[in-house]
Structure formats: C-alpha cells, structure tokens
Amino acid sequence: MPNFNHAPYLKERMDSILAQDYPDFEVILLDDASTDESAVILNEYTKNPRVKTLIVNDSNSGNTFLQWQRGLKQAKGEYIWIAESDDVAEPTLLSRLVAEIEQKDATLAFCHSQWIDSNGKPIARSRDPRWNRDFSMAGATFIRRYLLGYSSICNASAVVFKREAAQKVEMEKVVQYSASGDRLFWIQIALQGRVAYVAECLNKFRQHHNKVSGGAEYMGVNIVQDHAIYRLMKKSLDLTANERRWICGYHWKAMHRPTVSAEGRISALLAWGNEPEFGRLAYLFYLLHRAKEKC
Secondary structure: OEEOOOHHHHHHHHHHHHOOOOOOOOEEEEEOOOOOOHHHHHHHHOOOOOEEEEEEOOOOOOOHHHHHHHHHHHOOOOEEOOOOOOOEEOOOHHHHHHHHHHHHOEEEEEEEEEEEOOOOOEOOOOOOHHHHOOEEEEHHHHHHHHOOOOOOOOOHHHEEEEHHHHOOOOHHHHOOOOOOHHHHHHHHHHOOOEEEEEEEEEEEEEOOOOOHHHHHHHOOHHHHHHHHHHHHHHHHOOOOHHHHHHHHHHHHHHHOOOOOOHHHHHHHHHHHOOOOOOOHHHHHHHHHHHHHHHO
C-alpha cells in the first residue's frame, strides 16, 4: 500500500485491507515522506501480524511508480495487489480476483470500481455495457481493445496480478512515465498471458483534490507520455491503420478537454502532431468507433 498524505482515508483503507477474507496475505506499507499524520497512523497498524513492514521515505520520491517498484521488491507472495491508500475494498476482493486468475489461467484480473467522493459517497457515472459481464481474453487482444488509446484499468486498487509476471516488467521504463506508467505496466503484464475481468463492484475508487493525476492532465503531461508509450507499442503490436486512427483521435479529443491548459495543449500537439493520423478527422473516426462499440 503506497501512501502520500492520505491520512484522512488511511483508517478506512487499512481496515478494508485487513478485513479481506482471503486466508493468506502479507501487507507492505510504504509512505513517501508524507507531511501529514500518515506515518503515525500507519505505525499503529504495524502491530497487526499481517503487516510485514512499514517503509517511510526520508524524502518524497515524486514518483508513484518508484514506490510500486520498492513494494514489488519487498513482496514474497504469489500474487500482488497494489492497494492505493485512498481507496476502499470489499472483503471479497482478493479471494474473488485470485480465484479468477486461477480459473482462467490469467496473469491479471481486475474488477469493476465504484467512484466515490472524499466523504465516501458514490459518484454517479454511466457504465459502458461492455463492463456489465465477466470476461477473459488473451492479453494481446485486451491491450488492443482496452489499453492502447487509454487505460480501461483506471485504478490499481481494482487489480490483482502474478508476481512472476511483474518480475518481467521493465520497471526502469515504467518509472520514466510518472503520469502514464501504470498503463505501460499493465501492458507488459497483459502481454504475458490472459486478462480476466469481474463485473462485480469490489473496489471503491476515491476522487478528491489531493490526487497526482489532476495536475498531470492540466499540463498535458499524461498525453505527452501516452505518445511515448504509443511509439513503444506501435511496432511491437503491428497496429492497423484503423487502430492508429482511433488512438490518435482519442488523444486529439483528450488535448481539447477543458481540464487541459493552453500550455498543456501545446505540449500535447508537439508530441502527437507528427503522427500522420492525428487531427480532427481521426477524432471523428474515434467517435464512430466508440458508437459502434456500444451497439
């Protein structure tokens, strides 16, 4: 469980971790030099026999994925769950997702998430019909459908994956992308086998002002980093012309969101502008593609 300045949510989060009905797990706590009361709260939980260790950084790393890397090196179990410190889990999350991995022979399994506000109240969101049923598929197929243009795995707290697969991930590349590294991480895990999805809502994904992703979007950092990841995957997956069009169309849309600053749009355009498919026509193609998916 990586944490930075999430003291208001830690008790609820830790209690939901320790309440898991899965019989055998260890908890690794990582605090990235929080300036609030996080370390004090987390230290109280070290008395629980399931808590293996608490690592408190002397200075802030400034990179979520450096914390992931540190935790992965500490972990000894067969499966890994990166339980973000501001989220909440149902007691059956671990047992359900581990069972799904084993039954479907998957390297990664994830579940549906309910978005909640800072007070834990549900945030109403429309749900794409594709997410109303369980499924499993080859990892390469999942990547092409759900990870190339944007990440359909929006929250690490909803995911369990094999440690063996994580050991083959190039974390040195992942940590280079402080805003989009999770997508590259999931891509590298998925390429090693099958991906399973559980439509049951077992995870609560908290939205609040103290989130890293908001600033990255405002400055267009995530869009620029998405382009670097796109270039990494473009050749290895041998993307079709239509796949390239809708990926470029999605990012054309992303850079024009009101949450992206003028400076962020310039940065995004500098990154994506040389792609021959990029532009308004690609955006129209993306809209047609999305409409077809929902039919």
